[in-house]
Amino acid sequence: MATEYRFYSALRLAVRLVKKWFPEYALIGRxxxxxYAPPETTLDADFLVNLDDHEKLKKILEYASARFQVSPMDIGHWKYKLYIKSFRFDLVKPKGYNYDPEVVARRRHVKLGPINEVAILSPRGPSRTLPSLVPRQRSKRPCKGKRHSRILKGEGRL
Known part of the structure; x- marks a missing residue:
C-alpha cells in the first residue's frame, strides 16, 4: 500500500508540473x-507534450531540475525523463508527430483516484493515432474447423 501511495503522490506531482507549462498534455503509452484495454505492466508514464515550444521546455527543465532528477538537460530532444520519488515520467513528442488541435480534441479527462483529473489520449478519432496507445487488431480472416466455428457461435470455450 505504501508503494501505491508513493506512486500516486509522484504522479500527482508530475501532472501538476506538466499541466503548469503544458496544459494541453495527454498521457499516452501503456x-x-x-x-482502454486489459492492463499491462509499465515502468513509467508518458506525457505527450509539444516539445517544439522551446521557451516552455527551457522553463520546465529549469524548474524541474531544481526539484527532481531530469535528463537530458539540453533543448532539442524528443524525450525527457523526470524521476520523481523514484518513479519515471517521460515528456515525449515522437519525431514526425504533429501535435495539432485534433490531438488536443482527442484527449479524455479521467478522474484517477486522489489525483483528481488527468488527460488521456483516446485511441478513437482521427486517423493519426499513436501506435503505442492503440491495441493491435487481429486478422478478420474466417476461422476453419468445427472448434473455431463453435467458439464464434458462443457454444465453446477457447
Whole structure:
C-alpha cells in the first residue's frame, strides 16, 4: 500500500508540473492504454507534450531540475525523463508527430483516484493515432474447423 501511495503522490506531482507549462498534455503509452484495454505492466508514464515550444521546455527543465532528477538537460530532444520519488515520467513528442488541435480534441479527462483529473489520449478519432496507445487488431480472416466455428457461435470455450 505504501508503494501505491508513493506512486500516486509522484504522479500527482508530475501532472501538476506538466499541466503548469503544458496544459494541453495527454498521457499516452501503456499507462494510458490500460484505460482502454486489459492492463499491462509499465515502468513509467508518458506525457505527450509539444516539445517544439522551446521557451516552455527551457522553463520546465529549469524548474524541474531544481526539484527532481531530469535528463537530458539540453533543448532539442524528443524525450525527457523526470524521476520523481523514484518513479519515471517521460515528456515525449515522437519525431514526425504533429501535435495539432485534433490531438488536443482527442484527449479524455479521467478522474484517477486522489489525483483528481488527468488527460488521456483516446485511441478513437482521427486517423493519426499513436501506435503505442492503440491495441493491435487481429486478422478478420474466417476461422476453419468445427472448434473455431463453435467458439464464434458462443457454444465453446477457447
Amino acid at each position: 499507462f494510458a492504454r490500460n484505460f
